[in-house]
Amino acid sequence: MRHHDLIVLGAGSGAAVIEDSFADLDVALVADGPVGGTCLNAGCIPSKMLSRTAEVVEEIRDCGGYDVDAELRGMDWSRVRARVFGRLDAHRDEARSGLERSGFVTVYPGRARFTGPRRLRVELPDGPTDIEADQVVIAAGARPVIPPVVADSGVHYETSDTIMRIARPPRRLAVLGGGYIAAELAQVFASAGSDVVIVEQAETLLGSLDESLAGAYTRLAAERFELRLGRELTRLDGADSADGPVELLLDDGSRIAADVLLVAVGRTPNSDRLDLAEAGVDVHEDGRIAVDAHQRTSAEGVWALGDVCAPVQLKHVANRQARIVAHNLRHPNDLRGNDHDVIPAAVFTRPQIATVGRTERQCRDAGLDYAVGTARYADVAYGWALEDETGFCKVLAERGTGRLLGAHILGAEAPTLIQPLVLAMTVGIDARTLATAPYWIHPALTEVVENALLALDG
Numbered sequence: 001m002r003h004h005d006l007i008v009l010g011a012g013s014g015a016a017v018i019e020d021s022f023a024d025l026d027v028a029l030v031a032d033g034p035v036g037g038t039c040l041n042a043g044c045i046p047s048k049m050l051s052r053t054a055e056v057v058e059e060i061r062d063c064g065g066y067d068v069d070a071e072l073r074g075m076d077w078s079r080v081r082a083r084v085f086g087r088l089d090a091h092r093d094e095a096r097s098g099l100e101r102s103g104f105v106t107v108y109p110g111r112a113r114f115t116g117p118r119r120l121r122v123e124l125p126d127g128p129t130d131i132e133a134d135q136v137v138i139a140a141g142a143r144p145v146i147p148p149v150v151a152d153s154g155v156h157y158e159t160s161d162t163i164m165r166i167a168r169p170p171r172r173l174a175v176l177g178g179g180y181i182a183a184e185l186a187q188v189f190a191s192a193g194s195d196v197v198i199v200e201q202a203e204t205l206l207g208s209l210d211e212s213l214a215g216a217y218t219r220l221a222a223e224r225f226e227l228r229l230g231r232e233l234t235r236l237d238g239a240d241s242a243d244g245p246v247e248l249l250l251d252d253g254s255r256i257a258a259d260v261l262l263v264a265v266g267r268t269p270n271s272d273r274l275d276l277a278e279a280g281v282d283v284h285e286d287g288r289i290a291v292d293a294h295q296r297t298s299a300e301g302v303w304a305l306g307d308v309c310a311p312v313q314l315k316h317v318a319n320r321q322a323r324i325v326a327h328n329l330r331h332p333n334d335l336r337g338n339d340h341d342v343i344p345a346a347v348f349t350r351p352q353i354a355t356v357g358r359t360e361r362q363c364r365d366a367g368l369d370y371a372v373g374t375a376r377y378a379d380v381a382y383g384w385a386l387e388d389e390t391g392f393c394k395v396l397a398e399r400g401t402g403r404l405l406g407a408h409i410l411g412a413e414a415p416t417l418i419q420p421l422v423l424a425m426t427v428g429i430d431a432r433t434l435a436t437a438p439y440w441i442h443p444a445l446t447e448v449v450e451n452a453l454l455a456l457d458g
Ligand SMILES: Cc1cc2nc3c(=O)[nH]c(=O)nc-3n(C[C@H](O)[C@H](O)[C@H](O)COP(=O)(O)OP(=O)(O)OC[C@H]3O[C@@H](n4cnc5c(N)ncnc54)[C@H](O)[C@@H]3O)c2cc1C
Pocket: 009, 010, 011, 012, 013, 014, 030, 031, 032, 033, 034, 036, 037, 038, 039, 040, 042, 043, 044, 045, 047, 048, 110, 111, 112, 113, 139, 140, 141, 142, 160, 181, 270, 273, 274, 305, 306, 307, 308, 313, 314, 315, 316, 317, 318, 348
């Protein structure tokens, strides 16, 4: 059995742990998928490159509102796909050869599971091999949940892992689930020319967000997509190949005919495929690997990071954890910790959405004495320039102290606009100081954030 100093299981955020400062170690990188993991190959980056392309389409479609006369002839999907994945696949290949050339990393391309403490069996193309190490980092990510009604049907379906590389946009796309992936990819395919129908079991889309965001987005989405809210899929019919049409039967007896089904009902940690009991690694009930503030698991010398353990499945969280693990591996007597308190998120749909901290419901449920400040894009000068009638920024702050509790933005550039609020919440700047101490550039869109903060007082 080959012994390494360090095994990293997973080539997404796991690969980021392997810094040049590890060059004095014998490192193994084990992965059953491409280097770069979900974010680079099937997640954040291709979906955002496609979202931006969709935005260009919609700007042209809406340009009459600016008294500009332009004709939209459509999105050339095969060229878009080639542009996006030409760039990303090259990046993936470069990253992989960089690791192989490094001289200190051995790449094991295969599925692994534990056979003992810090010991793994990897299924390589030419047969299994056993490896062990002094330290193991588990960065095995998550995979799409496939409900039994879909899995047991034998009918072909797509997930976010596959649909972005599809040959052509379907004429009619059915999306099961109305969360982050649905919001982003429904917009991409609608802009590419598909008719989109979304089936969501809850009464709103993006139901995990503040009710103001979920409500406003659901109303806007209803103008763009066909929505079946509060509905369950009870039966799926169709072919087992990508070419065939599909038919969804819902719990109210209604049917949906579509060319393609995208399943986007959440992602589950890959911990169940690792035989973690053999390694003495504990998991939470929801399948996440249990880690302490330093990313240590219950097993000596075994660490975890990213979607396989994180309370929220976001790349900036996985990146932060990778940096912590990289430091802690090298500095066992000076361990760094993690603070999950203020984790922002954004949905790159149309309009864009960003959120941080508590929702208003969470403030209410926690019995907090809070104030709400809201400002509309339509009431600031750059909102006029954008001809925006729907965007808003909502901030929540504790009465008396002005401690910011949460912030929620819907509208153009929301993921960028929210960053001053994230900063204030992270370092403890109160709402009044944030509103009044810095100059806010006029007439930038950030004035909508300033106004929401000022509205907390009045
Ligand atoms: C469509 C989509 C869009 C997204 N957009 C965003 C976004 O805009 N912003 C954001 O912050 N987050 C986004 N996310 C979430 C983000 O992609 C993930 O949080 C992040 O990529 C997780 O990184 P990870 O390293 O934990 O897992 P991954 O990148 O999934 O890496 C897991 C690795 O483990 C390997 N592996 C798993 N099991 C085994 C095994 N048994 N044996 C060997 N190897 C194994 C895999 O091959 C892979 O290399 C998006 C996700 C999706 C699906």
